[in-house]
Amino acid sequence: MKGPSPAVPIERIARVVVVLASVWFGFTALWGVLSIPGGGHLGAGSAGNVMAAEQMVRWHIVYPAWDWYTGQPPPKISYICHHPFGQYWVPAVLLWVFGHRDFIVHLPPALMSIAIPPLLYGIAREKWGAATGAVAAAAYVVLPISVGFSQFLNLETFCIFGALLFFWGHTRHMVTGKRRHLVASLIGLAFACSGDWAGYLLVAPTLAWALLRAFVLPVRLTPRFKLAPYARWWALSVALAVGSLVLWLALFYKAEQLAEWMSAAQARRGGEGVKLETILETRKNWIDFSFTPLAIKLGKLAAPVCLVRLLVTRRDEETYSLGLLFGATIQYVAFTQGADVHIFWSHYFAPYFALALAQVVHAIGAGVGLAVRRFAPRRGATVAALVTLVLGLLPVLAMTHDGVLSLWVWRRTGGRYDDKGSLIRSHLDMLAVLEQVVLPRTMRGTPIDTHPSANWGWEHQWKYQGLANTAGVPGAGNPSAASHPFWIARGSAVPSDEQKKIAGIGHLRIYGDTWLVDQREAPGPLDAYSLNEREPNPLQWLLFDPTEPHRIVGSAPDPWLTWEWRTHLGQDAAPPAGQPSTLDEIRIAHNAALARGDEAAAERWREQIDRQLDRTVETRFEPGGLRLIGVRLTGGVQPRIESWFEVGAPFEADDTFAVKSVMEQPSGWTLIPPDKTDREMAWPTSLPTRLWKPRFLYTTVTVMNHRIGRERYWGRWSGSSAPHRADNRPETTLAEVR
Numbered sequence: 001m002k003g004p005s006p007a008v009p010i011e012r013i014a015r016v017v018v019v020l021a022s023v024w025f026g027f028t029a030l031w032g033v034l035s036i037p038g039g040g041h042l043g044a045g046s047a048g049n050v051m052a053a054e055q056m057v058r059w060h061i062v063y064p065a066w067d068w069y070t071g072q073p074p075p076k077i078s079y080i081c082h083h084p085f086g087q088y089w090v091p092a093v094l095l096w097v098f099g100h101r102d103f104i105v106h107l108p109p110a111l112m113s114i115a116i117p118p119l120l121y122g123i124a125r126e127k128w129g130a131a132t133g134a135v136a137a138a139a140y141v142v143l144p145i146s147v148g149f150s151q152f153l154n155l156e157t158f159c160i161f162g163a164l165l166f167f168w169g170h171t172r173h174m175v176t177g178k179r180r181h182l183v184a185s186l187i188g189l190a191f192a193c194s195g196d197w198a199g200y201l202l203v204a205p206t207l208a209w210a211l212l213r214a215f216v217l218p219v220r221l222t223p224r225f226k227l228a229p230y231a232r233w234w235a236l237s238v239a240l241a242v243g244s245l246v247l248w249l250a251l252f253y254k255a256e257q258l259a260e261w262m263s264a265a266q267a268r269r270g271g272e273g274v275k276l277e278t279i280l281e282t283r284k285n286w287i288d289f290s291f292t293p294l295a296i297k298l299g300k301l302a303a304p305v306c307l308v309r310l311l312v313t314r315r316d317e318e319t320y321s322l323g324l325l326f327g328a329t330i331q332y333v334a335f336t337q338g339a340d341v342h343i344f345w346s347h348y349f350a351p352y353f354a355l356a357l358a359q360v361v362h363a364i365g366a367g368v369g370l371a372v373r374r375f376a377p378r379r380g381a382t383v384a385a386l387v388t389l390v391l392g393l394l395p396v397l398a399m400t401h402d403g404v405l406s407l408w409v410w411r412r413t414g415g416r417y418d419d420k421g422s423l424i425r426s427h428l429d430m431l432a433v434l435e436q437v438v439l440p441r442t443m444r445g446t447p448i449d450t451h452p453s454a455n456w457g458w459e460h461q462w463k464y465q466g467l468a469n470t471a472g473v474p475g476a477g478n479p480s481a482a483s484h485p486f487w488i489a490r491g492s493a494v495p496s497d498e499q500k501k502i503a504g505i506g507h508l509r510i511y512g513d514t515w516l517v518d519q520r521e522a523p524g525p526l527d528a529y530s531l532n533e534r535e536p537n538p539l540q541w542l543l544f545d546p547t548e549p550h551r552i553v554g555s556a557p558d559p560w561l562t563w564e565w566r567t568h569l570g571q572d573a574a575p576p577a578g579q580p581s582t583l584d585e586i587r588i589a590h591n592a593a594l595a596r597g598d599e600a601a602a603e604r605w606r607e608q609i610d611r612q613l614d615r616t617v618e619t620r621f622e623p624g625g626l627r628l629i630g631v632r633l634t635g636g637v638q639p640r641i642e643s644w645f646e647v648g649a650p651f652e653a654d655d656t657f658a659v660k661s662v663m664e665q666p667s668g669w670t671l672i673p674p675d676k677t678d679r680e681m682a683w684p685t686s687l688p689t690r691l692w693k694p695r696f697l698y699t700t701v702t703v704m705n706h707r708i709g710r711e712r713y714w715g716r717w718s719g720s721s722a723p724h725r726a727d728n729r730p731e732t733t734l735a736e737v738r
Contacts, residue, residue, distance in 0.1 A: 010385040014134035017393070021134075022117045025141040028407055029110035029150040032546035036435065037105045037459050038426035040414015041344060046105045046153035047462035050095070052080050053088040057095045063255060064088035069445055069466050081257035082264045084248050086194025087158050100444075100465060106151045112161035113150035117141055119164040120351070124358045126171045127317045131385040132362040135392030140354035142396055142403035145290035148410030149344050155196035156347040162191025163202040163327075164351060167320045170206075170233065174316065177229050182236070189237055193244040198348060200241060201327030206319045207241070210234045213316070222314045268335040279336060285675045286343045289406070289417055289708075292399050292671040295353055302356035309359055321359060324352035343417055361392040401669040405708050412547045412638075412705045418677045424705055425683065429531065430454070430490070431463050432551040433514045438464070438486050441518075447484040449474065449519070453493030473498075474506045474517035481519035489515040491686035496654050499688065503569045510565055511553060513686045525571050528561035529554040535636045547637050560588045567595065568691040580605075583612060583632075584699070587644075591696040609697065613644055619732050621723035624649035629697075631734050641702040641713055641734050647692045654688040655719030659702045659734065666709040667738055674709050681705075681713065689719075704737060712736045 037043035052064035055074055059065075064085060065074035080088075094104045117137040125133030140146050149156065165188025173181035192199035213222050214231050252258050280287070287296065303325060310318035328348030332339050339345035369384025409417065413424050438448070448464060449471035450456045456468045474487035487506075491499065492513050502508060506517040508526040533549035540550050559576040566573035575596065580589045590605035613630025620627050625648025632642040643657060659682035663674035682702045692698055702713065714731045717723050725732065 010382060010389060011130040014130040014389060017134040018117065018121045018137045021138045021141045022114070025117050025150060026114045028147050029113040031151070031407070032411065032543065033106045033110055033151070034103050034543040035545065036102055036428060036431045037462055038414055038428045038431065039457065039459055040416045040424070040426070041154070041342070042149070042152055042411065042415040043105075043426070044414070044458040048458040049087055049153050050091045050105050051458070051462055053092040054095055054100065056088065056092045062251065068461060071445055076255050076257070079255045079257055081252040081255055081261050083155060083196050084194045084244070085251070086191060087153065087155055089194070091153065105153060105462070109153045109157040110151050112157050116161060116164060116351070119168045120354050122168045123164065123171055123317070123320065124355065126175060127315065128358065128362045129385055129388070131365070131389040132358045132392070134389060135361055135396070136354045136358035138393060138396045139357045140350060142399045143291055143295060143350050143353065144403055144406035144410070145344065145347055146350045147403050147407045148415055149347055152344065152415060154344070155198070156344060158195030159192050159199040159202060160348065160351050162188045162193070162195055162199060163324065164188065166192055166203055167206070171317055173229070173233060174225065177226065182233055185233065186236060186240055189240055190244065193241055198327050198331045200245070201330055202323050202348070203241070205323035205326050206316060207234065207237055209319045210316060213314070268338040276333065283339065285418065285677055287346065288672050289675065290343065290346055291349070291353070292402050293673070294395055294398060294671050298357055298360075298395060299349065299353045302360045305360050305363060306356050309363060318359070321352050321355035324348065324355065328352055344415060357392060357395065361388045364388070364391055398671060402672055402708060408547065409705070409707060418675055418679055418707070421677050421679050423680045423683060426548065427455070427457070427459055428548050429512050429551065430488075430514045431459060432531065433511045433516065433553060434460065434463050436553045437511065437516065442466070442485065449484055449487040451487070451489030451494065453490040454488050455490065473502055475519050485518055485520050487517040487519055491515050492684045496688035496690040500569055503571065510561070526562070526565055526569065527557035528565045530558040530561060541637065545637065549636065549638055560585045563592060564588050565687070568687055568693070583609065587697050587699065591693070594695050609644070617732060617734060620726040621717065622726045624651070624723055626723050628732060633735055639704045639706065641704060643700045643702070643715060643734060645698050645700070647694050647696055647698065650694060651689040651692055652721040653719055654684070654690045655717055655722045656682070656684045656689075657700045657715050658682055658718045659713055659715040661711050661713045663707060664710045664712050664736065670708050672708055675707055682715070706737055710736060710738045
């Protein structure tokens with residue numbers, strides 16, 4: 001009786017690896033799938049594509065379009081004819097079924113990403129074995145760029161998913177000859193060619209090779225295959241690719257957008273006269289974080305190996321990784337302006353790396369197995385599979401640390417990473433106010449007046465579903481305001497004099513840093529509300545609030561916050577009653593005690609505050625005697641640094657405590673070198689410093705979008721009358737975080 005194959009245990013281990021890789025990547029794709037789209041590529045960028053798709057559903061057109069929520073069909077000039085329409089048509093179907101829902105922004109790319117590890121496994125397993133397939137699947141899911149953009153509704157995920165489905169269907173069709181695998185390959189090609197122009201580049205080398213193999217090269221020069229089904233697959237594939245290209249160009253022509261398409265392509269090019277080495281050096285921080293230097297080196301070493309394998313074996317499967325490399329390279333090098341602006345531009349290299357690494361370790365494993373087979377014929381296959389699996393998983397394990405930690409960095413920054421040092425804001429605090437306060441009181445499509453400080457973007461427009469009119473101040477009590485009832489702003493970007501003016505014009509409601517006025521109401525004293533921020537429970541963390549506190553906007557004014565704002569903006573304020581329950585309420589209680597002359601109570605509250613601060617950073621500033629009395633680091637889903645100040649003399653202007661972060665050294669397990677970009681980290685305070693009162697305590701809050709490694713956060717005052725350290729040192733270190 002014949003016993004089990006010695007390679008079976010290796011195959012079982014390989015399947016376990018694939019399952020683990022698929023589960024992990026499924027988590028990255030679905031983490032926060034029901035959350036409100038925030039700022040950045042992952043939120044606002046994805047939402048913009050869905051809003052363009054929403055035009056199709058609402059106006060029954062085949063074109064994505066700008067001019068969102070105008071209440072009028074978009075004119076031809078507003079049609080978006082820069083790329084194929086696949087990334088719009090897919091969410092349009094979901095919008096037609098479910099309506100305007102936040103999850104539609106994340107779900108299509110999440111579902112496609114979930115399929116990618118099994119597809120990579122299936123592609124590599126068909127000709128090279130289960131161990132090689134496991135390496136391909138595992139290699140993809142630990143690359144930081146794959147992890148970070150697994151939920152990104154844009155061109156790249158559509159094309160990667162489509163190209164891999166095309167390859168998998170083809171390699172299975174070569175073996176089985178079954179129609180369903182032919183159909184799968186064609187569906188994949190349709191996805192790739194409807195996602196982006198790069199999709200054509202990803203599959204072109206395989207189709208070109210197939211032409212040579214089927215109709216040019218002598219039969220003896222390639223492995224045996226059945227010509228009729230092969231030729232049918234090739235002919236249908238070419239017809240679909242050419243037909244789709246003709247379709248897009250015809251649609252562009254009908255919309256009178258061919259010139260606009262060419263203009264957009266030219267604008268993406270850029271970089272004329274600049275050496276490639278110089279261009280890549282400017283992107284080094286992004287490239288290293290997206291792939292890790294190890295993956296970059298392995299990817300470079302693998303390219304000639306993959307080419308040699310194609311020349312030696314002359315199989316279609318050997319063209320897949322080279323096709324991915326071909327498309328990724330042209331996309332990344334030719335369209336320089338796009339790659340300079342968008343960190344995700346290099347995403348196409350991720351599937352290349354996964355398949356190329358699998359091919360390299362398979363070649364090594366096969367060589368070792370061949371040598372072993374001379375001495376132990378029965379063990380050759382087992383040794384080959386084992387060597388392949390071990391060698392392939394070693395770099396995967398080395399990159400796992402960075403791949404896992406990168407997920408939080410990508411999501412916290414909306415896919416922007418360091419954004420070349422710029423300030424990053426998710427806007428989810430304001431979006432929560434829109435969702436919980438404004439939307440229940442307005443009809444869909446109602447315009448809203450926005451102060452320039454609101455920094456109104458695509459994420460706001462998606463959540464609000466209405467036009468935004470720029471308005472410097474609210475028009476309280478205006479009968480015409482019924483057509484655009486709400487005015488919104490960000491307190492942190494409104495100067496102190498303007499704040500006082502706005503507070504006197506209408507009934508101002510303050511929600512954290514969000515200022516809101518219902519312009520239908522008569523003027524009245526302001527009210528401040530708590531956002532009631534707390535850590536999300538496990539379900540909320542998994543689906544709704546992965547990197548932000550859970551917010552439930554208060555339905556009644558908060559007495560502590562209302563007293564503070566009214567006191568500083570010159571309105572009558574009733575002293576808050578009861579006992580403070582949070583450290584910020586204790587701070588306000590301290591200030592209220594000083595305001596009423598109760599020195600003993602102020603001292604008691606001050607003692608409680610001091611016990612919760614790190615006093616080692618205490619610093620005195622001149623002129624005016626301002627003191628940094630300590631800092632407090634808070635953890636959770638949104639780690640923050642609170643800098644606590646005691647005011648001496650009043651500020652003469654609206655100055656800002658600017659906080660920056662700099663990478664000091666890598667962490668113990670990371671492969672990524674320290675990012676050389678120094679980042680701006682702190683927005684101005686909602687309550688301008690010019691309104692701060694002597695002896696009162698105030699805090700500035702910095703959200704730590706912490707990178708991988710040891711990062712130092714430091715601050716200094718900036719502005720027209722900014723104080724400086726009494727010892728004349730340039731900066732104050734607030735914290736060092738690993």
